Amino acid sequence: MARINPGLGQGFSGNQDGLLVSFDAVIDVRNVTKRFGGLTAVDNCSLQVGRGSITGLIGPNGAGKSTLFNIVAGNIVPDHGQIMFDGADVTGLAPHQLFRAGMLRTFQIAHEFSHMTALENLMMVPGDQPGEHLSNVWFRPHRARSRETEVRKKALDVIDFLKLGHVRNELAGNLSGGQKKLLELGRTMMVDAKIVLLDEVAAGVNKTLLQDLAGNIERMNRELGYTFFVIEHDMDLIGRLCDPVIVMAQGEKIAEGPMSEIRANEAIVEAYFGSPVVEA
Numbered sequence: 001m002a003r004i005n006p007g008l009g010q011g012f013s014g015n016q017d018g019l020l021v022s023f024d025a026v027i028d029v030r031n032v033t034k035r036f037g038g039l040t041a042v043d044n045c046s047l048q049v050g051r052g053s054i055t056g057l058i059g060p061n062g063a064g065k066s067t068l069f070n071i072v073a074g075n076i077v078p079d080h081g082q083i084m085f086d087g088a089d090v091t092g093l094a095p096h097q098l099f100r101a102g103m104l105r106t107f108q109i110a111h112e113f114s115h116m117t118a119l120e121n122l123m124m125v126p127g128d129q130p131g132e133h134l135s136n137v138w139f140r141p142h143r144a145r146s147r148e149t150e151v152r153k154k155a156l157d158v159i160d161f162l163k164l165g166h167v168r169n170e171l172a173g174n175l176s177g178g179q180k181k182l183l184e185l186g187r188t189m190m191v192d193a194k195i196v197l198l199d200e201v202a203a204g205v206n207k208t209l210l211q212d213l214a215g216n217i218e219r220m221n222r223e224l225g226y227t228f229f230v231i232e233h234d235m236d237l238i239g240r241l242c243d244p245v246i247v248m249a250q251g252e253k254i255a256e257g258p259m260s261e262i263r264a265n266e267a268i269v270e271a272y273f274g275s276p277v278v279e280a
């Protein structure tokens with residue numbers, strides 16, 4: 001049975017016997033509300049993303065998922081409530097501040113980067129490379145060079161991990177939709193992420209490449225310990241990757257559990273999806 005509005009205190013989660021067990025949350029959304037004029041998009045919502053998990057966020061159109069996601073990512077400031085990130089209150093911090101703290105969100109490769117190779121795109125990610133400062137290039141060229149060598153090695157490791165070696169010198173603009181998504185994922189691996197926020201990662205990716213993308217997300221999670229928070233309309237992808245799955249409706253969390261439990265919960269399926277959630 002999916003846990004519907006468990007109402008448990010921060011830092012705790014229910015196990016099958018209903019006992020409280022300690023819970024290590026990377027993201028802890030506490031009683032967050034966001035209104036747009038008279039419309040309450042997120043309504044006193046609390047949820048957590050456990051360290052090492054791939055947590056999915058689903059719900060019908062207009063449920064408040066994107067608004068909540070944007071609040072977590074620092075793009076929208078909530079009217080009430082707090083966002084705790086790795087134990088610190090980060091409510092109201094800007095995305096670049098959250099990036100530095102280790103919260104990464106994938107973004108489409110910007111137009112100007114499409115004229116750079118896949119490898120160069122990865123090498124651009126870490127900010128303030130010493131080589132970028134003129135004073136370092138003039139007065140400390142060795143330091144700048146060794147840093148660049150380090151970044152290049154890391155980028156090659158990421159290319160290798162994602163099996164993009166055959167396109168590493170290809171311009172990013174020439175990559176297929178799925179390869180671009182992999183590159184976006186790869187950029188999050190260039191810095192030490194405590195959590196990666198994935199926003200509609202399946203959009204525009206064909207079924208075969210989607211399996212590849214999903215496999216890489218799983219490997220990043222299992223082999224490298226990455227935590228993911230995923231907002232996604234593709235229920236197959238959610239079902240394959242995510243545990244737990246959090247269901248939102250009308251701005252609130254209404255259920256949380258493995259996808260098998262969510263699918264089996266007729267009340268949720270009927271009320272919020274209109275029809276049974278089935279595998280494609």
Ligand SMILES: Nc1ncnc2c1ncn2[C@@H]1O[C@H](COP(=O)(O)OP(=O)(O)OP(=O)(O)O)[C@@H](O)[C@H]1O
Pocket residue numbers: 036039040041059060061062063064065066067068
């Ligand atoms: N900037 C905004 N100004 C006014 N209303 C907004 C704004 N952003 C979202 N809303 C409204 O808030 C509600 C929640 O929207 P939100 O986009 O968060 O839902 P969602 O669950 O992500 O939906 P979808 O699955 O369709 O993307 C909707 O009624 C939407 O119209």
